[in-house]
Amino acid sequence: MGDPQNGALGGSAARQEPSGGGPRGPLFGLRVLELAGEFTAYPGKLLADLGANVVVVEPPGGAAARGRAPFVESTPHPESSIGWRHYNTSKRGIVLDLATTVDSEPTGGDDGRGGDGDLGRFERLLADCDVLLEGWPAADTAALGLDPARFTQRYPSLVWTTVTPYGRAASGPDRPVTDLTLLAGAGPVLSCGYDDHGLPPVRGLGGQAVHVGGSFAVAATLTALLYRTRSGRGQHVDVSVDAALNVTCELATTQYLADGQLVSRQTGRHATASPTNQTQVRAADGQYVVLGFPPRTAARYAALVEWIDELGLREAFPDVVLLELGVERGGVSIVSLGTDPLAQPIWDASRAAMMLLAEHLPAAEFFLGCQRRAIVAGMVASPEEAIRGPHALAREFAVELPDPHTGRTELHPGAPYRFGRTPWRISRPAPRLGEHTAALLTAGWDAG
Known part of the structure; x- marks a missing residue:
């Protein structure tokens, strides 16, 4: 057997291993x-x-x-x-x-x-x-x-x-x-x-x-x-x-073992014991995008308002005033949703704003636009789209x-x-x- 005290996790680094040329990997010698x-x-x-x-x-x-x-x-x-x-x-x-x-x-x-x-x-x-x-x-x-x-x-x-x-x-x-x-x-x-x-x-x-x-x-x-x-x-x-x-199984097993609750499956989002809001939206080009957590900080709310104005959608979205209120209040924390009567309407308006933007933009444009503004969102990509996408290309x-x-x-x-x-x-x-x-x-x- 190999020397258990030597080399990569016990593989002897002194062994003559066929490497095929090129640099050695982290498990060389194993x-x-x-x-x-x-x-x-x-x-x-x-x-x-x-x-x-x-x-x-x-x-x-x-x-x-x-x-x-x-x-x-x-x-x-x-x-x-x-x-x-x-x-x-x-x-x-x-x-x-x-x-x-x-x-x-x-x-x-x-x-x-x-x-x-x-x-x-x-x-x-x-x-x-x-x-x-x-x-x-x-x-x-x-x-x-x-x-x-x-x-x-x-x-x-x-x-x-x-x-x-x-x-x-x-x-x-x-x-x-x-x-x-x-x-x-x-x-x-x-x-x-x-x-x-x-x-x-x-x-x-x-x-x-x-x-x-x-x-x-x-x-x-x-x-x-x-x-x-x-x-x-x-x-x-x-x-x-x-x-x-x-x-x-994420929370499905743990939640049952901890308190006897059973989760229910939901479209495009986590299975939970209580229903959550819709996250999948069909974009302007027919592809789907997936919304994550709505914005929580004032900067993210301000970015949403700016984006809506940039696309000329303010008149189509009267609740923009709630987004502006989110800016004034310094954002909305999850903890405040159960205690602050204004927190939930602002939170809901931010999700509605993201859905509106997605419906007016191609999926990829919406996805990258959210990323540039540090807003959590994704797009449903095919394997060939994902492997040739900007992130995969940047990582080679x-x-x-x-x-x-x-x-x-x-x-x-x-x-x-x-x-x-x-x-x-x-x-x-x-x-x-x-x-x-x-x-x-x-x-x-x-x-x-």
Whole structure:
């Protein structure tokens, strides 16, 4: 195993790691074995793009994710799944049949450790690894002799992170799941939808179960690695996607546990026990904008009055006098709404003014106009609008990734954070099926 007192969260900085050129990321030196699966790809990507040396282990024929649409140019092929290509950047790939114990045609690289066959080769890679990332049911790993209790004794500094729907012991083929069933069963779906409860709840798209569970898995793994730097000991980290989703229910779970109240879903705003004011407004160009908190300071009220006058809307909005009163009074605090008889009318007028402005302006113009005036608001943007929007462009968020295997240059979403000294980056495209198998079996972790 790697020296737990050295390098990035226990990964030895002295190791000769394949970096693909360029600056080292914050997790440089960390070695991660990822058993390819539905819930391991995203946390593996997060670690790999931060500089960890991640090797994804696929079965013969490839991971199931390679067969999932959509595909590049709508052509089904193991190398053209867009999901595979996105969630496996910066990784190397190896094909191992972990169900075999003895080779019919031995491959070079055996040194007597871990037995024969691909399971033995897997254990030899594991012997000098910092993190094992897997999402298989306990029965499946036990059948292969992959048991956290045994492995944490055999490899005492290993951090073994399991990401499964309901926790390792409770997950299995008898409890099949989809993104929809996980989000529904854990609670988020009940909080998402419309004021009209005759309409069904709404599941947020984008594979949220995978992303939420993966984010918690990375946070928990890094915490375990920090513990290892002090103690020298690894541990098993068991992540339940169901539990991870439940703790993201904002006040829905907490409010029920604290005082027995149930929240109700609302159109485009937080689910609450008591209804709140409308926030979604159709702008002049037909797109929707989302209003946040109304202004609270005198400067923001003055900015609203100035904006209304600039657009010549004063006559269309008689309540501008209430906005001017808000300026004179120095703004309106939330606390004063229940005690000051004038506070609520001023507050309501400010929201009505924002709705009026939104209805007379294109969505993007309203959104940017609010930002220039430090007024909380947003616009409902498509993914392509968001990634090419002014904020994303200013941050250079989108990343161009040349793929030497296909000759394509792909555009990938970047990171939501920046490091001043150890930058995040995509170091290589997703591996082709078995691309690094021979090199890893011959040279191990030091393979280029």
